[in-house]
Amino acid sequence: MQIMKVDPRALKENPDRMRQTKSSPQADALMLATIKAVGIVQPPVVAPESGGGNGYIIDAGHRRVRLAIAAGLDEIEILVVDAANDNGAMRSMVENSVREALNPVDQWRGIERLVALGWTEEAIAVALALPARQIRKLRLLANVLPAMLEQMALGDMPCEQHLKIIAAATEVEQGEVWKAHKPKKGDTAAWWSIANALTKKRMYAKDASFGDDLREAYGIAWVEDLFAPADQDGRYTTNVEGFLGAQHEWMTSNLPKRGALVEVNSWGQPELPKKATQVYGKPSKSDHAALYLDREGKVQTVHYRMPEASKPKGGVATDADGAIDDARDLAPKARPDVTQKGHDMIGDFRTDALHDALGRAPIDDDTLMALLVLAFAGQNVRVDSGAEGGFHAGKRFTRHAVTLFDEDGKLTADRDTLRIAARSVLIDALSCRRGMSNSGLVARLAGEAIGADAYLPNMGSEEFILCLSRQAMEASCAEAGVQLRPKVRETRASLIEHFATEHFVHPSARFAPGVDETLEWLRAGASPGDTAADADAENDGLAAEHGVDAVHDHSREDTADDETGGQDPVDDHGDKHRDFEERAAA
Template sequence: MELKFVDPRSLKDNPDKARRSKSSPQADALLLATIKAVGIVQPPVVAAETDGGNGFVIDDGRRRVKQAIAAGLEQIAVLVVSRAEDGGAMRSLATSITHEQLHPVDLWRAIERLVALNWTEEAIGIALAQSVRQIKKLRLLANVLPAMLDHMAKGDMPDERQLRTIAAASLDEQKEVWKAHKPSKGDPQVDWWRVAQGLAKTRMYARDASFGDELAQAYGIAWVEDLFAPADQDSRYTTDVDAFLGAQQEWMTQNLPKKGVIAEVSNYGEVKLPPKAERVYGTPKKSDHTAMYLDREGKVKTVHFRMPEAKKKARDSETAAGEDEAIVVSKPRPDVTRKGIEMIGDLRTDALHEALSRAPIEDETLLALLVLAFAGQNVRVDSGAGGDFRFGGRFGRHAAALFDAEGKFAFDTDTLRVAARGVLIDVLSCREGMSKSGVVALVAGAAIGADSFLANMGTEDFLACLSRLALEGSCTDTPVLPRARVKDTRAALVEHFKEGHFVHPAALFASGVTSLTEWLAKNAVTEVEDDDVTDVEDIGADDQMIDGDADGEFEEGYRDAAE
């Protein structure tokens, strides 16, 4: 075997070559770009002609020779070997079928190595005949957790969509998910679907945003480009869903038409129009109204609706116009989002339960609270029925504490107090949903000073639930000044309250008892007619139920909680 430098144009094709089909233009372009950038890495293999000529026949490397000519190279290095008896046919076939494509993991790592050696993404793209976008995509995939890459290199690869989700997550997030789903010795396969599911995040796309750069900066939205999306579309996105929806909401408020209203949507994604409104599907009239809302993807949608004509009465035109305008009232973003309301419910409940456990409570107050607790909308007692609402089920452990070792109903005052507090903790709740006790829990919390047990709400999670106006209002009585960007204001407040204690006014127990008067009026004690008393006394003890069926109060409360 001998290494020689020859003119590539002098080399002849081997008539016994194994690969006869044409290579793709993309593959040829890639090889040409590589030769121009770094030359021919592996010299072609040639053999001397056997028909009396003094030239060389190509045994291996025909494409390299062809692209070297296209690159304008005057000389290339070749390995000269002795001519085989079969004309090099077996050598050509063996070389062709043993070539293996570089593993994707090795390709990603190789590109990272080039970058470490001061190759720019542009230079790598030119050398590999790839777009800079494609190189960026490969570099993103190289940021997959090394432990995952090592496993992928063994042949267990996720599909493209799963790989995209994994690569888009931070290394810390990948590490936590991999810890839970990495393969065991008995099962070497990875459930990549679960790995990707654990790292998936809701994306809000810039192409769906109605707001511009100014609001994006105000809400601290930093767009990230999806390098896997088609290059001809705007693929920028953010995973800060609250910030995106807040900016959309503020844009709607700023751009609301004269006869417009910001509407909400149902659980099914349908817009909720004002009562008695009739949706207009055709061309709207000047007298029609406009409703703007956000759909499930966070896009701003617009529909038109028509209100029924008011009945003719003796009224002046100004009054009629005033009432008509009153129908359509723009609804700005609430100070606290729904998520924030739910967080307040959780924090209130924790504080209430803490106060019931530790705060000093007079015996009379304790008994009064028990009466209040069983007036809560989350309490139901069915005699003889099963489930969590039975005394024997949910409250049995508290009742059992009132018996001595011999099974006698005997207890001291301290035991009774502990049991009463336990019942109150199980019953009273401020959380949103069916377990909510309603105003009675707020009254109870205010009565025992549960406000002092509320946790610090000056956190990123809670402050992200506040509107811009409410967030800036939280700067009052603090050295923090509102910033141009909502994100910066929130970060400054989080830093300020890191060692302090912040409670939003909406979370105070007293702030939620504004509907107490209405509740008292609804549940006012009235005189009972003699006939009614007789009816009640006729009911057997085993048939008694405390569930509001007599006047429908429980059913109404149950529906409200479910909604």
């Protein structure tokens, strides 16, 4: 290794140099001014020309040599080193990487050159202090269309996810998409649009229930996803049809007893048989199992329960679905007062009004606590439980719970904070929207308790009025004092015009449920095995837990039992239901 002075014009460029991307004109102008002022501070590295030549090949410093010539220098200092057996490939790679990071395209070109010279990916990773996985990712650029590589070399790089999608496509596919999305000169490429056009649905091996026999039968070949986390199975296939076919065949061969294959609706939910009720808890032996494929192609199982066949009044037989085998069943049915879309709108109206009332209406603390208990009885609530058959809710309520603790991790006693958290939990839990989020009757009972009817919007819009049957619309006209017109559309227009300045709430949208509906819900929620004695025993345990002496007087019940021959104590839940019925009748 020696330092000597030479004419920069006598040095020869290395055609295999690592950094091939041109620097910006601003950077070149700055270096040129520096060279004119103080000369070259760091001498370029050169090696003797191979093959018996007398010249020198530049290993590092092509830009410095080029700008020294532009500055008109007759001589510059150079550092002469021995020629390497790889023609200086690794030395040039390391020098450029340490001085200024190479862009990914130049890195990839250097890596490919080193691989061609016999370097392994692991050895390159050790020499460059990079993970071997990063080396494999960069080598994916070998699958990128050359025209796209030229754009990337200008500094216009796609994000990692988009690059992954582009590299996974064939060169023909990339060429067609690039032709349609090629940017104008000086503009950046719309990599999102390019990746979106090349996106293919992927089905992952971790979601497959079938084995290698079905995989081979359906021609499925797994491809390793190098961009997936190292600790996950990232294998996938774009043979979607084959993957789904293998999944279906596996489900058919592995149907459980009382099991069936079902389709999914547009929301990805299973279409259960007519009149079936989904079982969310632990299924019984008489329940059915429905197998289906979700949107990711995974096999999912839900359980459902079919209603028992019943015999209607008059002795008319019913089939397994409970349909009456009678000519009367074939008669055309009258149109319901409100269409399904109308009920969807009512569900949204109710939910928005309920949430508005929960956020603003005056609610005393006792009612607030009662509403919390009521909310968690909703059919849309899933709660993690240590008991068997517990449900999963994720972290929906966690963000409210954390507000109840101070910075020292102690539960706050601030009443305002508690009230705000309670209202927020209720807003998240209670819903009248149709579908999986519907809380059912409890949301309507809660809305009635806090006067949420006052927060319902004006439903006199054309969109909602169109959801009403003729009979329902005429009833609304009679109630509002709107005169009926000869034609239905004229009556509808008059009703809409009337409610443009009036507030209209359809009776079916009000929160208060019918007495029979509430009674049925109360009966369904009462367990037949819960007796007064059981309740007292439970209260004794709770009282003891809190250090309170529980005193019960059962002398009257014991006397009644003796007189009736030792009958079981009166069911406390039954008393409550009878009291409710008597009050409702009154």
